[in-house]
Amino acid sequence: MSINERIIVCGGGPVGMVAALSLVRQGIPVTILEAFEEPPRDPRAATIHASTLEMLHSLGLADGIKERGLMAPAFQFRDRKSQEIIAVFDMKHIADETDFPFAIQYEQWKLTRDALAAVQAHDIADVRLGSSVTAFSQDYEGVTVVYEDPGGEMHKVEGKYLLACDGGRSTIRIGLGVFMSGFTWGERFLVLTSEHDFAVSDGYLNRNYVMDPTEWFAVFKVPGDADQGIWRTLFPTEGHEKDEDLLSDAGVTQRIHGLRSDMDHNDILHRNLYTVNQRVADRFRVERIFLAGDAAHLNNPLGGLGLNTGIHDCLNITKKIGDVWFRRAKEDVFERYHRQRHQLATEFLQSVTIENKKRIEEKDPEVIHANQMQLRENSEDPVKAKAWLMRSSLLDSVRKEDAIE
Numbered sequence: 001m002s003i004n005e006r007i008i009v010c011g012g013g014p015v016g017m018v019a020a021l022s023l024v025r026q027g028i029p030v031t032i033l034e035a036f037e038e039p040p041r042d043p044r045a046a047t048i049h050a051s052t053l054e055m056l057h058s059l060g061l062a063d064g065i066k067e068r069g070l071m072a073p074a075f076q077f078r079d080r081k082s083q084e085i086i087a088v089f090d091m092k093h094i095a096d097e098t099d100f101p102f103a104i105q106y107e108q109w110k111l112t113r114d115a116l117a118a119v120q121a122h123d124i125a126d127v128r129l130g131s132s133v134t135a136f137s138q139d140y141e142g143v144t145v146v147y148e149d150p151g152g153e154m155h156k157v158e159g160k161y162l163l164a165c166d167g168g169r170s171t172i173r174i175g176l177g178v179f180m181s182g183f184t185w186g187e188r189f190l191v192l193t194s195e196h197d198f199a200v201s202d203g204y205l206n207r208n209y210v211m212d213p214t215e216w217f218a219v220f221k222v223p224g225d226a227d228q229g230i231w232r233t234l235f236p237t238e239g240h241e242k243d244e245d246l247l248s249d250a251g252v253t254q255r256i257h258g259l260r261s262d263m264d265h266n267d268i269l270h271r272n273l274y275t276v277n278q279r280v281a282d283r284f285r286v287e288r289i290f291l292a293g294d295a296a297h298l299n300n301p302l303g304g305l306g307l308n309t310g311i312h313d314c315l316n317i318t319k320k321i322g323d324v325w326f327r328r329a330k331e332d333v334f335e336r337y338h339r340q341r342h343q344l345a346t347e348f349l350q351s352v353t354i355e356n357k358k359r360i361e362e363k364d365p366e367v368i369h370a371n372q373m374q375l376r377e378n379s380e381d382p383v384k385a386k387a388w389l390m391r392s393s394l395l396d397s398v399r400k401e402d403a404i405e
């Protein structure tokens with residue numbers, strides 16, 4: 001085997017680790033370079049949709065997720081002021097379309113950990129944790145990547161192709177000079193995590209969106225580090241609010257107290273603040289280098305689509321790499337990766353997530369009323385509910401992908 005007979009994956013977050021698993025399961029050697037020594041436990045993605053569960057099942061990961069995650073067979077919309085339940089979307093309406101008619105709440109660090117363990121079981125996997133990529137180059141034969149190891153020493157690896165799964169601030173995307181078109185919202189999102197059981201106190205499901213013209217919020221239950229079951233609440237902030245105020249005891253109390261007057265900052269386990277982008281990279285492929293996951297597209301988290309679509313990217317590109325590797329296809333198939341995933345990220349992912357945000361924060365009373373009536377009708381009519389769920393679970397988007405040449 002010549003030295004560059006491998007794929008290099010930059011970034012072993014959930015997308016990079018799942019991509020690596022997909023490659024080694026096809027018999028393709030992989031080197032993964034990941035800056036962290038172990039997956040960070042910050043509260044980000046936790047909802048895995050039906051379309052993604054189907055893919056993770058094909059990689060042998062779905063059974064563990066089902067066993068350890070929290071089933072979310074339905075999700076709820078409420079009105080904040082009246083506390084009225086506006087709509088409950090029940091996934092039973094897509095039971096004839098998928099073996100996974102539900103979402104599963106499972107933290108992304110656990111998915112990364114599971115994929116890492118599965119990757120390490122393959123002797124063609126070379127996992128280098130604590131390794132930060134600093135530079136790269138490519139020519140007509142392959143790619144060369146430079147990284148710094150945990151001891152500060154610099155190394156060089158060579159491969160046939162490079163998968164850039166290194167997140168929103170991707171070193172590879174920036175190094176390629178690929179622009180991310182789109183915008184950043186003025187407000188940031190504050191995530192407060194607590195052990196307070198919102199199912200018992202307020203009848204919330206494992207996934208809930210609460211509409212309000214002044215301060216909407218979302219409530220999710222996730223398994224938690226010790227599988228004890230914890231709750232995340234997500235709030236918008238005002239653009240002018242300072243980090244230190246938002247994250248202070250007083251700031252945190254103000255937000256959570258608005259939800260339940262018996263709660264304050266002492267009930268909060270973690271406080272996290274996120275910048276919210278809607279951006280898509282102009283190119284998903286530059287010759288031998290492919291962008292996937294947050295390196296390729298960023299969106300607001302309402303609907304839980306960022307990680308899911310990142311995994312869809314990596315299954316698409318790793319299948320094409322397999323086809324080229326084993327000479328079932330020529331390299332021009334890679335351009336189709338750009339066309340398929342770029343189009344879906346631009347037309348589907350951006351519009352759905354912007355729509356989700358606008359619906360929950362709408363200020364005009366007449367539009368709020370119309371939106372709520374529409375949600376109710378969509379959730380109660382089996383045909384409309386199915387159409388809604390096919391879209392929100394990304395089953396539609398995955399099926400449309402094949403039609404994009």
Ligand SMILES: Cc1cc2nc3c(=O)[nH]c(=O)nc-3n(C[C@H](O)[C@H](O)[C@H](O)COP(=O)(O)OP(=O)(O)OC[C@H]3O[C@@H](n4cnc5c(N)ncnc54)[C@H](O)[C@@H]3O)c2cc1C
Pocket residue numbers: 010011012013014015016033034035036043044045046047048108131132133134165166167168170171189191274292293294295301303304305306307308309310
């Ligand atoms: C509050 C919140 C809630 C969310 N909820 C959901 C949800 O429910 N469902 C959903 O689908 N999405 C959700 N998302 C989005 C989701 O978290 C991201 O889309 C997801 O993390 C993308 O995964 P990734 O592997 O592409 O990038 P990342 O998770 O950012 O991983 C990138 C990896 O690359 C590594 N890296 C970076 N630079 C280098 C380098 N130079 N060298 C080596 N390694 C490097 C990093 O250490 C990291 O491990 C949410 C996001 C937020 C903020």
